[in-house]
Amino acid sequence: MLADYAAETAAGTTWQPKREDFREHVQEVFAASAATRLIGASLGRIAPGHVEVLLPCHERITQQHGFVHGGVLGMIADAAAALSALTVAAPGTIGVTVEYKINLLEAAFGELIIARGRLIRPGQAVSIAAADLYSVSASGREQMVATSLFTLASRTRRRRRA
Amino acid sequence: MLADYAAETAAGTTWQPKREDFREHVQEVFAASAATRLIGASLGRIAPGHVEVLLPCHERITQQHGFVHGGVLGMIADAAAALSALTVAAPGTIGVTVEYKINLLEAAFGELIIARGRLIRPGQAVSIAAADLYSVSASGREQMVATSLFTLASRTRRRRRA
Amino acid sequence: MLADYAAETAAGTTWQPKREDFREHVQEVFAASAATRLIGASLGRIAPGHVEVLLPCHERITQQHGFVHGGVLGMIADAAAALSALTVAAPGTIGVTVEYKINLLEAAFGELIIARGRLIRPGQAVSIAAADLYSVSASGREQMVATSLFTLASRTRRRRRA
Amino acid sequence: MLADYAAETAAGTTWQPKREDFREHVQEVFAASAATRLIGASLGRIAPGHVEVLLPCHERITQQHGFVHGGVLGMIADAAAALSALTVAAPGTIGVTVEYKINLLEAAFGELIIARGRLIRPGQAVSIAAADLYSVSASGREQMVATSLFTLASRTRRRRRA
Numbered sequence: 001m002l003a004d005y006a007a008e009t010a011a012g013t014t015w016q017p018k019r020e021d022f023r024e025h026v027q028e029v030f031a032a033s034a035a036t037r038l039i040g041a042s043l044g045r046i047a048p049g050h051v052e053v054l055l056p057c058h059e060r061i062t063q064q065h066g067f068v069h070g071g072v073l074g075m076i077a078d079a080a081a082a083l084s085a086l087t088v089a090a091p092g093t094i095g096v097t098v099e100y101k102i103n104l105l106e107a108a109f110g111e112l113i114i115a116r117g118r119l120i121r122p123g124q125a126v127s128i129a130a131a132d133l134y135s136v137s138a139s140g141r142e143q144m145v146a147t148s149l150f151t152l153a154s155r156t157r158r159r160r161r162a
Numbered sequence: 163m164l165a166d167y168a169a170e171t172a173a174g175t176t177w178q179p180k181r182e183d184f185r186e187h188v189q190e191v192f193a194a195s196a197a198t199r200l201i202g203a204s205l206g207r208i209a210p211g212h213v214e215v216l217l218p219c220h221e222r223i224t225q226q227h228g229f230v231h232g233g234v235l236g237m238i239a240d241a242a243a244a245l246s247a248l249t250v251a252a253p254g255t256i257g258v259t260v261e262y263k264i265n266l267l268e269a270a271f272g273e274l275i276i277a278r279g280r281l282i283r284p285g286q287a288v289s290i291a292a293a294d295l296y297s298v299s300a301s302g303r304e305q306m307v308a309t310s311l312f313t314l315a316s317r318t319r320r321r322r323r324a
Numbered sequence: 325m326l327a328d329y330a331a332e333t334a335a336g337t338t339w340q341p342k343r344e345d346f347r348e349h350v351q352e353v354f355a356a357s358a359a360t361r362l363i364g365a366s367l368g369r370i371a372p373g374h375v376e377v378l379l380p381c382h383e384r385i386t387q388q389h390g391f392v393h394g395g396v397l398g399m400i401a402d403a404a405a406a407l408s409a410l411t412v413a414a415p416g417t418i419g420v421t422v423e424y425k426i427n428l429l430e431a432a433f434g435e436l437i438i439a440r441g442r443l444i445r446p447g448q449a450v451s452i453a454a455a456d457l458y459s460v461s462a463s464g465r466e467q468m469v470a471t472s473l474f475t476l477a478s479r480t481r482r483r484r485r486a
Numbered sequence: 487m488l489a490d491y492a493a494e495t496a497a498g499t500t501w502q503p504k505r506e507d508f509r510e511h512v513q514e515v516f517a518a519s520a521a522t523r524l525i526g527a528s529l530g531r532i533a534p535g536h537v538e539v540l541l542p543c544h545e546r547i548t549q550q551h552g553f554v555h556g557g558v559l560g561m562i563a564d565a566a567a568a569l570s571a572l573t574v575a576a577p578g579t580i581g582v583t584v585e586y587k588i589n590l591l592e593a594a595f596g597e598l599i600i601a602r603g604r605l606i607r608p609g610q611a612v613s614i615a616a617a618d619l620y621s622v623s624a625s626g627r628e629q630m631v632a633t634s635l636f637t638l639a640s641r642t643r644r645r646r647r648a
Binding site: 363392426428 | 515516518519520521522523524525545546547548549550551554555556557558560561562563564565580582583584585586587588589590
Binding site for chain 2: 584585587611612635637639
């Protein structure tokens, strides 16, 4: 019985998108973010309440010890968590990250980092999401390197004046 | 009396560096981090228990709404907090970020973002630090845009094999 | 200059209450909380954006090593932070804690624990507050034992049906 | 594939206790905590890396709106997370909570609150654990009311002098 709750919290809940083109919408929003492009991140799988962000490891995103910078891990965690909430958001609303907390479990390096975002609780005003991060070695072995928790707020659309 | 505690927690505590060249050491560690260079960050003031990281605002570090990406704010917060602990670290030890939490208070843009790291509690195994982030407009007006809290661990030096 | 920001973030900002009886309102809300009564907490100073919660140390609130339980510290931090936001809230709204993060810096014991809540950023929908906790010895010496950060949401009044 | 990671992070990992009497040890440590007794909490299931803490809902642990106090939720989350790490700790070491972050998802009330702690990453110096909290209604329906993330440090045994 102890194991059962994993299903509900992480994978078992079935989220219902509020727009048919939620995948395209996630791709559009991700593509519009210059910062995630700067670090070389791309999108992986997109499903209701779940979004993967992929980050190939390269020298430009490392910290002083040669591992992927903890702040860079926070960036892809943020993207994955916020986009997982966006998959079920009502059209016309945007998600704003209110706060996040990330635990860095292991020095991160390898071929690729995968951030797996998952929606925990959608809400009209405030949504909660999480992202777990894994490093993937050349041989395909995954190791969890970070876990994070996000509070997101729904806002009506706003854009900074140029 | 309510106001008094600000002095102790933030500014009043006098930290004692354990090496004379702590400023040079902070500069070296910062310079060795490729990721902070990628986003264009530089060092500001360095004092015992306090380090500023400066980030000029530019298009490449924005998210989809044209503001500085929350993950980028996390990156400079991480740098400022970790380096503020490094100012008083014993020679031969390195600081590793165990976890952090950041609250994003305002959409961040302007000329410059300043992350002001401050050591809260140094420890042999675990240190606690904070970083407050401010946007600075062209006219020099500062606005607090984020606040964050970090848990750092001290480790003996380790470097990833090439 | 590094020290200057302490003033703004912690003590220098002048918050403006939206009701004259904000002190009485804070006292009423605090008195209505059975859980804080159970652990023996009481109110200290109340000022706009600042509320102190006092907790005499006694055996019933300790954990297995004889120190004040970390969860109890979280309780008084929550009370102090939420009430500090309440001092400037509009009449008719209530504050709900969305999330908090607390760093436990030292084993907490002594005569008294003081939680000093301070409002960081009020907002219509979401407010950010902090609480720093100090143990006070019989001789009056204060030691910081915890620091915490809170996200609060404003809601219209709601009460659980009996 | 998106669903697969739930197994690894939450339930699939098999933790290996380092002492045969880990259940008795968890019970002893829990029984020695006066604060959790004060709020009426008890232990549920104990398995390697997993501990449940049960809290019957009653008036004395409510906040001003009649729901279970958020700080009380933090207390049982702390107990469940720390004890889940204790199930696999080496004899002679104790776990100290360094910090935690908790998201309160729903107003909590009902017959019972269950905090399900799970170990995420054990470590010699620092361990990471989580706790998810559920309210259980009289009819047995569970609803997730909070989720939390903990950083724990291993220390050699210490007891406060009387």
